[in-house]
Structure formats: C-alpha cells, structure tokens
Amino acid sequence: MKLAKLLLVLGLVVVASTMAYAETQSVKVSGDLGVRGMVRNNYDLDRADASPVNLDGESSDYAQDVSSTTEVEVAADLTDNVGSVVRLVNQRQWGDNNYTNFAGGELAILDPRTNNAIANRTVLANADSFDMDLDLAYINLKEFLYSPLTLKIGRQDLWFGKGFIIGAQQQDPNNQLYAPEYTAINSFDSVRATLDYNPWTIDVVYALIRENFRRSDDDTNLTGANVGYVFDEYKAEAEAYYWWKQQRYNGTTAQGTKFSVRDNVGSNDVHTLGMRGSFDPIEDWTIALEGAAQLGKYVGIANQLVERDRSAWAFDAGVECRTFQDDFAWRPVVGLEYIYYSGQENIGNQAADVNANGQYNGWDTMYRGKFDTAIREFQNIYYRTATASTPSCTNQHQVLLTGTIEPTDSLNVDLTYGHFWLAQEYASNTTAVAENTDTDLGHEIDINLTWDYTEDVQFGLLTGWFLPGNHFASGQDDPATDVVGSVKLSF
Numbered sequence: 001m002k003l004a005k006l007l008l009v010l011g012l013v014v015v016a017s018t019m020a021y022a023e024t025q026s027v028k029v030s031g032d033l034g035v036r037g038m039v040r041n042n043y044d045l046d047r048a049d050a051s052p053v054n055l056d057g058e059s060s061d062y063a064q065d066v067s068s069t070t071e072v073e074v075a076a077d078l079t080d081n082v083g084s085v086v087r088l089v090n091q092r093q094w095g096d097n098n099y100t101n102f103a104g105g106e107l108a109i110l111d112p113r114t115n116n117a118i119a120n121r122t123v124l125a126n127a128d129s130f131d132m133d134l135d136l137a138y139i140n141l142k143e144f145l146y147s148p149l150t151l152k153i154g155r156q157d158l159w160f161g162k163g164f165i166i167g168a169q170q171q172d173p174n175n176q177l178y179a180p181e182y183t184a185i186n187s188f189d190s191v192r193a194t195l196d197y198n199p200w201t202i203d204v205v206y207a208l209i210r211e212n213f214r215r216s217d218d219d220t221n222l223t224g225a226n227v228g229y230v231f232d233e234y235k236a237e238a239e240a241y242y243w244w245k246q247q248r249y250n251g252t253t254a255q256g257t258k259f260s261v262r263d264n265v266g267s268n269d270v271h272t273l274g275m276r277g278s279f280d281p282i283e284d285w286t287i288a289l290e291g292a293a294q295l296g297k298y299v300g301i302a303n304q305l306v307e308r309d310r311s312a313w314a315f316d317a318g319v320e321c322r323t324f325q326d327d328f329a330w331r332p333v334v335g336l337e338y339i340y341y342s343g344q345e346n347i348g349n350q351a352a353d354v355n356a357n358g359q360y361n362g363w364d365t366m367y368r369g370k371f372d373t374a375i376r377e378f379q380n381i382y383y384r385t386a387t388a389s390t391p392s393c394t395n396q397h398q399v400l401l402t403g404t405i406e407p408t409d410s411l412n413v414d415l416t417y418g419h420f421w422l423a424q425e426y427a428s429n430t431t432a433v434a435e436n437t438d439t440d441l442g443h444e445i446d447i448n449l450t451w452d453y454t455e456d457v458q459f460g461l462l463t464g465w466f467l468p469g470n471h472f473a474s475g476q477d478d479p480a481t482d483v484v485g486s487v488k489l490s491f
Helices: 002-020 350-355
Strands: 026-041 062-077 082-093 117-119 133-141 149-156 188-197 200-210 220-230 237-247 268-279 285-298 308-321 333-341 396-408 411-422 440-452 457-468 480-490
Touching: 268 308
Parallel strands: none
Antiparallel strands: 026 062, 026 480, 062 082, 082 133, 133 149, 149 188, 188 200, 200 220, 220 237, 237 268, 268 285, 285 308, 308 333, 333 396, 396 411, 411 440, 440 457, 457 480
C-alpha cells in the first residue's frame, strides 16, 4: 500500500511540474518490475554441517525464497542543456514484510582481507519491506562553461570499460535481500566531469564512499581519471586509467576497534593504474586485453604494527568468435577468457597481518561490476564456505569458456564453464577447518535461458553447479547448486 501511494504521489508531482513550468522540455518516466525465485543447496560446500561457520547459527544446506524489485525513474530535460535523473528502488522478500526472519546460514558479508564477518546480515531496526531506497539522483549539465564538457553531480552509476575496476558499488541498505548480489542499487555519490573530444574522451571522477561522523581524516574516498580513444579501423578502442581509493576507516574489526589516521596506523591506500583495449583483427573476431597494477599502502586490521607496501597485479584477456552466426540458424557465439588476480600467501591470517612488515601482494577488488559466474565469484564475499581462505576477488586464476545460441528469435541460451585455481597457497585464519595445499579450487557450469515473451516482458531461468576442487578438505567439498527463475517487465 505504501508503494502504491508513493508511486501515485510521484506521478502527480511529474504531471504538475510539467504543466506548471514551460521551460521543462520533456519528462520521461521509466522503470521495471521484476520477480525472482531461487532454490539453493550447499552454498557452504558442507551438506552435513550441524551448524554453519558464520555468525547466524542457522543451517544453510537448503534455502529457497522469492523476491521482487521495483524501479521507477524520472528523467527531466530542461532548457540550456540542463537535466536531472531520479530513480527510486524497492527490494523486498516475499512473505517477510517486517523482516522478522532472515535466511541465515552462510549469508554473511565478509572482508576478503581478513575473512572476518563485517556484517552478519542482521536486519536493521524498523526496516520495512515496502521501504523505498534512493538509487539515482543527479544533475546533468551539458556544455557546462565549455561545449565539450558535461558535468554530472549527485548519486549516479559509474561504469568504465568492462567494469573490471570501476563498475558497481553493490548496496543493500537495509539488508533486505537474501541474495545481495542481485541488488539493483550500484550507484556512487560522486561528481563526474566528461570532456568529449571525439575520438578522445576524458573522465575525471570524485566519489565519497563513506562519510564517518563528519571528520575529514577517516573517510573513504575514490578519485580517478579515465582516458579513452576510439580508432577508425578494426573497431578498435583503448583506455588508460588511474584510480585512488583512500580508505582511512575500515569499520569495526574482531578486536572491537577501528583503524584510521588518528590511530597512528595509517591509511589503506590503493593506487590502481591500468590500460584496456579491444579490436577486431578480422571480421567477427574480437580480442580484448586489460591489465592493471596496484601500489600504495596496506593496512588490514586495527592493531597492525606498520603500514605494508602494496604491490599487486590483475589481468583480463579474452577472445570472442562470431564467425558462425551467419552459417547456422542458431547463430552461435563462442568465447574464451582468462582472468588473474595476484595474491598474498597468508591472506586471512591475522597474526601475519599484525606482525608482517613486508610487501603485500593481494589484489584489492576496488568496485568491480563485471561478474561472470553465478556461484564462485561471490564465495567468501557474500557466502562463506567452510574453507574461508578463498575469496574470489583475489589470489586467483580463472578460465572461462562461454557459448551462446539462439534457438528462436526470442530465446537465448548462454553457457559458461569456469575453472578456478589459487595463485598462491595460503592458510586460513582459523584452525576450525582444514584445507589442502592443492591449489585447485574447482569448476563451475552455468546455463542461463532468457525468453523475450514480448518486447517488454522477459523470462529467465539460471541453473548453476559449483564442483569444489582438491583444495577443499573432505567433508567440506560438496557441490553447490543454484536455480533461479525470473520475470521482468520494463516500461
């Protein structure tokens, strides 16, 4: 009922503003309604666990739920190249209107540096399933002071290249979702200046990630620049970028304290420099490459004795073949991709973090928006496994083989096979679980079907299987399965 009232008021405001102000050139209302049902099994890779490893105290061998997402966006174009965009989002679980229950089990958000739970998905006080969250709210100023310059100020999406470094800040403000990776809120509070010198594009961004009690010395900030160029031949493009994440506040740790510059511990600074490019050497073949390096300082926990120098690498290389699309009725497309994140040998070992003074080589995931698998890439980020020393965002090699076919004009079938293995051996920060020295993490198979019922309505069915490798000890290596059905209406 609250949602219906809010949408009615929003519609009346739009109509009234359109009638009252002649300088409004146009107002566009858009959005979507989505429903998602899922059945999951053994996400902690232990089918016989009496109690999970995380904080919730609820077994997680089997879970099922239904959720819905509603988005309403209003975009207004005004005179003198001025515009604005506002988007409201409601995310809710069916049947859990006041969030008195929660699907506990392995559903805990983790800090991949320390493997400590930084949130056990406890629902915030007074949370209501009909709450509306503000996703987008920004001012768009075209030709601002200078014709090639566009300025966006406010809460906005940021996506650069393939989203390998900057793509999403996944947020679930009230812990409303049992599957937080499906959140529709990925925006940043930021200022973005774009200079369009076709074929050159230059972006400069500042984003405030966390404001901590109005102090200026313990916030988390993101600052960076991205320079892109589009070539005349081979459908080629190239980008170079620099991003600085200054993290002077890391939240409450297991010690019950927090680090910041005022603690004389220092700042967890991440300087990321990289390049990306893609081109078609021959028709219907695309080769894409991206590489990045990270420098700066590493401070993982509050009582770390000294700052450690940071030196990490990541690499993404892929090839896509579309040459068979015109030869077969099902228009097949195949692809191969390799991704590498450098790793620290003892990541997750708090004693090592406190006492070490050497170089830290673990990759910081920054604000990645590109995810290729349904299960593995969220392990020990949102879902804790029995062997918690294997976060998917660092210390990992992965090879992905993909294929797409179109049995009909309205039906798409996407297949992804992934193989994952460790870049460095490392030990867990707990003696409660055992793990093997083998670096093989396992394999995943995902099949995703999408059916365009009409131009506005799409049905989807995702099935995924993660098969643990020899790194996982016996009894903690059971396959994880995922089945997700969805329907989405866009308007």
